[in-house]
Amino acid sequence: MPVTKSYVAKSVEAMRPSGIRKFFDLAAGMEGVISLGVGEPDFVTSWSAREAAILSLERGFTSYTANAGLLELREEIVSYIHNRFDVTYDATEEVIVTVGASQAIDLAMRAILDPGDEVVVVEPCFVSYVPMVELAGGKAVTVGTRGEEQFKLQPEALKEAITSKTKALLLCSPNNPTGAQLDKEDLKAIAAIVEEHDLIVVADEIYAELAYDIPHTSFASLDGMRERTILINGFSKGFAMTGWRLGFVCAPPELTAAMLKIHQYAMMCASTPAQYAALEALKSGMSDVEEMKKDYRRRRNYIVQSFNEIGLDCLMPGGAFYVFPSIQSTGYTSDQFAELLLKEEQVAVVPGSVFGKGGEGFVRCSYASSMEQLQEAVRRIDRFVNK
Structure with a gap:
């Protein structure tokens, strides 16, 4: 038939x-x-990172790691985030190593969204953002930015987009595709609105190492925002490791526990040789x-x-x-x-x-x-x- x-x-x-x-x-x-x-x-x-991956294979490190990733790598990520961006996390409960930053965003959306929940997405934006919100059952509410305002999210525009169904803000700085970077004062204005409306922020900071004129400010480093932030980062852009497909997410324990459940069933763990390469990149690749x-x-x-x-x-x-x-x-x-x-x-x-x-x-x-x-x-x- x-x-x-x-x-x-x-x-x-x-x-x-x-x-x-x-x-x-x-x-x-x-x-x-x-x-x-x-x-x-x-x-x-970097050669040192490639060599670390090769060495891991020669030593027979070809099994699964812990679902959340190698503990040594998570500890190095915690040290890196603290030293570079002044945010402190617990390596055992608040960090997950993911298959690229994209998987980290997908995990975040699936962990926090119920059907009909709204996520404010700042446009122009990476092409995956809206589909990832929708695949998780949420509704993407887009807010435009303009060249006349250096493609920066304006507080008033954010306020207008928020409804009783809004649960999260998806924010990328430095931005793909515009390259726009939000400075500390820009982020503080956004943080005040986030707190007022009791939102969570999924902060895609994959380009954090590629900030040219002023240092990158992590959204999670702002007063009161660490507990409201799912921090997304990884090794693809700043460490030239796109093909290794390795990212990470840092968040409060309640959120990482939820994301880890999904990660366990959907992915098990990130590639073992890639994790050893990333560990070495953090140690010697700056x-x-x-x-x-x-x-x-x-x-x-x-x-x-x-x-x-x-x-x-x-x-x-x-x-x-x-x-x-x-x-x-x-x-x-x-x-x-x-x-x-x-x-x-x-x-x-x-x-x-x-x-x-x-x-x-x-x-x-x-x-x-x-x-x-x-x-x-x-x-x-x-x-x-x-x-």
Whole structure:
């Protein structure tokens, strides 16, 4: 008897494929493409971290770790978070090692949301945020930010988005895709609203190490916010370890216990060799992080100046490794600009529209490429814009 109905969940059927992947797939079939679309470092994981993973395999460390991760790694994470961001956690009860920061966000959403609970999501935002809220049964309520305000969340806009059903705020600083960084005063204003409305904050701080002009302030470090924060971080961006798929989440015990239950059933534990690599990266890799950051700062300054000279208005981002230039002066939509640029000049960028309504009229360009590639990409974009 033939199948006469769809067995796919309606929530998944309604979900749009990643707009970023669409342009990666288009670029993959073309020769000579310079990609400014990829959201990962062009640096290689430090040798000491790679060697630690190799050594762990040679020593036969190929079994499961504890569900929450190697205790030694969790202790090193606690030390790292305390030394870098002035927040203290208990390694035995308040830290979980996850399969990337994305899994940590997914765990957080599934642990805190009941059907119909609302989560305020700040746009433009990483493409996974809204789907992760919806897959957990929640409702994403988006709040836009504007270039005129440096893409920073405005307190009044946050207040307007909060209802009796609001349970959480999902916040990313430095931001993907805009590179916007919230300073301590910005965060204090948000924290006051969070406390007033008794919310929890899922703070995605995966780009914390890539803050160029002012030090990163962790939301959990603010007065009264540690108990209201699920702190998300990891090794992909700051430590150039995207393919290792290793992140972590820090939160009060009640929340980590809930997340750990889901993690036990869904994932068991993160990769053992990757955990040994991360342990070594924390112990000896900070000098590599600083060198990488220094190079990114140089590239950031170059590409921002170049885009503004071309005639594409571009703010100086405070962190991450993205710029978010306006392409409104060209008369194209974000999708049109990205498709024509790829077709005519073989440069891949990501249309801002995939990051939410507020991203229309912009494109995301990653400067995690060599300076030579950035210079050639700028020449091609200049030619395209000024035809």
